[in-house]
Amino acid sequence: MKRRARPSERTPAPRRSSSRRALGLAAAAIAVTVAILAAIFVGRGRAQADLRVVPRQNVLLVTIDTLRADALGSYGGRAATPSLDRLARDGVRFDFAHAHAVLTLPSHASILTGRYPFQHGVRDNSGYRLAADAPTAATLLKQAGYDTAAFIGAFPLHSRFGLARGFDVYDDRFGETRAPTEFVMPERPATEVVALARDWLHRRSTLKSQGSTLSPQAQAPSPQPWFVWVHVFDPHAPYRPPPPFDAQYARAYDGEVAATDAALAPLFDDVRSAGRPTLIVVTGDHGEALGDHGEQTHGLFAYESTLRVPLIIAEVGDWVRPTSEVSSVAARHVDILPTVLDAVGLSIPADLPGRTLLPAAERRASAPRPSYFEAMSALLNRGWAPLTGILSGRDKYIDLPIAERYDLAGDAAEATNLAGRSPDRDRALASSLRAFGAPLPGRRQAEDPAAIARLRSLGYVSGDAPAKARYTADDDPKTLIAIDQELHRGVDLYVAKRYPEAIDAYRGIIARRPDMAIAYRHLAFVAWETGQARAAIDVLERARTTGIATASVTTQLGTYLAESGNAAAAIQLLEPLTTTDGPDADALNGLGIAYARAGQAAAARRVFERMLTIDPRSAMALANLGTLDLERGDLPAARTWFERAVSADPTSSSAHAGLGVVALKGGDRAAAIAAWTKACELDATNYDALYNLGVTLADSGNLAAARPYLERFAQSAPPAFYARDLREVRKILEK
Numbered sequence: 001m002k003r004r005a006r007p008s009e010r011t012p013a014p015r016r017s018s019s020r021r022a023l024g025l026a027a028a029a030i031a032v033t034v035a036i037l038a039a040i041f042v043g044r045g046r047a048q049a050d051l052r053v054v055p056r057q058n059v060l061l062v063t064i065d066t067l068r069a070d071a072l073g074s075y076g077g078r079a080a081t082p083s084l085d086r087l088a089r090d091g092v093r094f095d096f097a098h099a100h101a102v103l104t105l106p107s108h109a110s111i112l113t114g115r116y117p118f119q120h121g122v123r124d125n126s127g128y129r130l131a132a133d134a135p136t137a138a139t140l141l142k143q144a145g146y147d148t149a150a151f152i153g154a155f156p157l158h159s160r161f162g163l164a165r166g167f168d169v170y171d172d173r174f175g176e177t178r179a180p181t182e183f184v185m186p187e188r189p190a191t192e193v194v195a196l197a198r199d200w201l202h203r204r205s206t207l208k209s210q211g212s213t214l215s216p217q218a219q220a221p222s223p224q225p226w227f228v229w230v231h232v233f234d235p236h237a238p239y240r241p242p243p244p245f246d247a248q249y250a251r252a253y254d255g256e257v258a259a260t261d262a263a264l265a266p267l268f269d270d271v272r273s274a275g276r277p278t279l280i281v282v283t284g285d286h287g288e289a290l291g292d293h294g295e296q297t298h299g300l301f302a303y304e305s306t307l308r309v310p311l312i313i314a315e316v317g318d319w320v321r322p323t324s325e326v327s328s329v330a331a332r333h334v335d336i337l338p339t340v341l342d343a344v345g346l347s348i349p350a351d352l353p354g355r356t357l358l359p360a361a362e363r364r365a366s367a368p369r370p371s372y373f374e375a376m377s378a379l380l381n382r383g384w385a386p387l388t389g390i391l392s393g394r395d396k397y398i399d400l401p402i403a404e405r406y407d408l409a410g411d412a413a414e415a416t417n418l419a420g421r422s423p424d425r426d427r428a429l430a431s432s433l434r435a436f437g438a439p440l441p442g443r444r445q446a447e448d449p450a451a452i453a454r455l456r457s458l459g460y461v462s463g464d465a466p467a468k469a470r471y472t473a474d475d476d477p478k479t480l481i482a483i484d485q486e487l488h489r490g491v492d493l494y495v496a497k498r499y500p501e502a503i504d505a506y507r508g509i510i511a512r513r514p515d516m517a518i519a520y521r522h523l524a525f526v527a528w529e530t531g532q533a534r535a536a537i538d539v540l541e542r543a544r545t546t547g548i549a550t551a552s553v554t555t556q557l558g559t560y561l562a563e564s565g566n567a568a569a570a571i572q573l574l575e576p577l578t579t580t581d582g583p584d585a586d587a588l589n590g591l592g593i594a595y596a597r598a599g600q601a602a603a604a605r606r607v608f609e610r611m612l613t614i615d616p617r618s619a620m621a622l623a624n625l626g627t628l629d630l631e632r633g634d635l636p637a638a639r640t641w642f643e644r645a646v647s648a649d650p651t652s653s654s655a656h657a658g659l660g661v662v663a664l665k666g667g668d669r670a671a672a673i674a675a676w677t678k679a680c681e682l683d684a685t686n687y688d689a690l691y692n693l694g695v696t697l698a699d700s701g702n703l704a705a706a707r708p709y710l711e712r713f714a715q716s717a718p719p720a721f722y723a724r725d726l727r728e729v730r731k732i733l734e735k
């Protein structure tokens with residue numbers, strides 16, 4: 001078991017076959033027919049792009065994270081984006097396209113399922129999973145005989161969140177190719193993601209032809225069409241464009257966009273020369289505020305800087321003559337799936353809210369395409385008012401305690417709030433918004449601590465907050481944006497180890513907003529990490545007496561009590577939280593740890609087993625059961641639990657760390673070193689694993705290999721908990 005409350009576990013946190021050949025022949029025949037048909041149509045001059053139904057054509061979906069609608073060159077942006085601009089010239093560029101959410105996971109869930117967030121149920125980057133029976137672009141195209149593959153740029157789209165179904169390959173290995181001494185970032189550059197996608201496409205065609213008995217002519221193009229999704233993350237903060245883009249732009253964000261375009265270029269080139277028609281769809285999941293309305297990144301508001309996205313749809317192939325078109329129809333993310341299904345000749349499920357954009361008439365349609373949107377992060381993580389809204393024509397209505405209405409036709413910057421000036425118009429839009437019947441988000445499920453730590457490292461500060469019966473102007477994110485900036489400043493100060501300033505920042509937030517659970521939790525966390533256990537406990541007790549008794553506040557308090565020698569008080573506090581149906585996983589875990597600290601191993605075991613009845617794949621519960629068996633010396637049983645934990649979640653650092661201890665105790669030093677190396681790669685703040693790895697390598701005489709880990713430990717382990725270990729490690733390093 002952990003020697004101490006590790007930060008990632010205690011803070012912000014809701015945690016935690018086939019007749020191929022026959023089919024191939026038929027497909028090849030269709031492809032040839034299509035090629036001939038297309039050739040016949042080439043030469044007819046038309047003003048509009050020639051998007052058409054091409055049965056079994058390939059589909060390439062590219063989602064560029066955090067891409068503002070106005071960032072690309074073709075949209076008037078400052079970044080040079082020649083390959084995306086060329087694609088826009090080859091097809092349709094939609095200049096009024098919108099997302100339905102302003103966060104990565106909910107937005108991608110809408111793109112893939114063709115449904116609004118309240119329909120697919122994924123309302124935030126953490127705490128939600130796409131339902132296991134939800135049809136997606138991948139499951140539908142797979143059923144239709146496509147080979148499917150996804151190449152993912154960052155952790156918010158890790159397979160754990162449920163988007164991987166239907167993909168033959170879902171490549172979300174972030175950082176596994178790095179040297180073991182480097183520490184994994186939960187993202188990877190576009191060049192790497194694109195190289196993997198190209199490699200898959202190349203290997204696939206080679207393998208197909210090698211294994212085929214068909215004539216060479218029938219082999220190319222290869223029989224199965226493919227659906228490939230490429231997600232690149234580069235424009236997301238922090239903005240660190242690679243050379244030469246770092247030197248070319250005053251605003252680093254633009255450098256990231258230009259670098260992303262350059263990274264995608266070879267993929268588009270491959271696809272153009274693939275010898276089979278390919279539908280290419282490029283969009284952003286959301287934009288980036290870059291200071292708009294006081295917001296720096298995205299997630300809090302839903303102004304055009306973050307809600308509006310680029311959307312480019314093109315069909316490419318040697319025989320398709322490019323014709324460019326700019327469409328100003330109100331295009332939506334929910335329209336992407338119907339468009340893809342239409343383009344490949346599949347029927348569109350009747351219950352999808354979106355409409356195909358394939359027929360030219362749909363792209364000049366004056367018929368309204370109203371769009372629902374939301375931003376639930378502030379509600380779920382801070383307890384602020386939920387933000388929902390509707391786009392109808394060029395009118396935009398945002399339903400908040402302080403309502404907002406904008407006329408985007410004349411006021412693209414949303415500078416003039418028209419709400420209240422024409423009450424009839426306000427009422428009509430509010431009523432259209434209500435007609436969507438969007439419920440507030442359902443309860444979030446627990447994420448494991450490593451997941452929370454990874455999301456936090458990408459700038460998402462999660463927390464939990466009780467729902468209110470009524471939200472007022474005081475709860476409006478417009479009122480609270482300054483506080484949010486303070487909260488982020490507190491996190492930055494903490495990361496920079498400027499602890500007293502971080503503490504001051506959180507105290508300032510509590511003074512202005514005494515009902516904000518997350519401020520108490522962060523303040524307590526900083527106090528705890530700097531060795532002020534009593535002060536940390538006091539802060540959380542004060543939160544509870546102020547009326548903030550969220551499960552996470554109580555769980556954090558209970559855990560601190562247990563870790564500081566007062567397990568009885570912790571048990572008394574946490575037991576009531578776990579008597580309900582569907583108890584909070586964090587609370588259960590905290591109670592289990594408290595029982596273990598109190599010497600009640602059997603009770604602890606029952607609690608962790610109960611966690612497994614709720615979520616059989618809870619790596620946290622599995623690893624803690626392993627620790628209990630480790631503590632009583634039952635190595636085989638412990639190993640089984642840790643192995644189950646790794647299989648449930650290969651990214652669980654504590655499960656790998658546990659396997660390391662089992663290996664060392666069993667006399668297998670090499671296996672121990674390998675397991676701890678993995679644990680440290682997965683979580684740079686797993687100080688126990690860092691210490692064990694460094695010291696064991698040093699003990700075995702390999703000081704050179706030990707040094708990076710020991711140095712890392714010496715620099716980053718909190719002295720309040722590792723004073724003795726730090727002295728020992730510094731002594732080794734002096735050798």
Ligand SMILES: [Zn+2]
Pocket residue numbers: 065066103104105285286
């Ligand atoms: Zn995103």
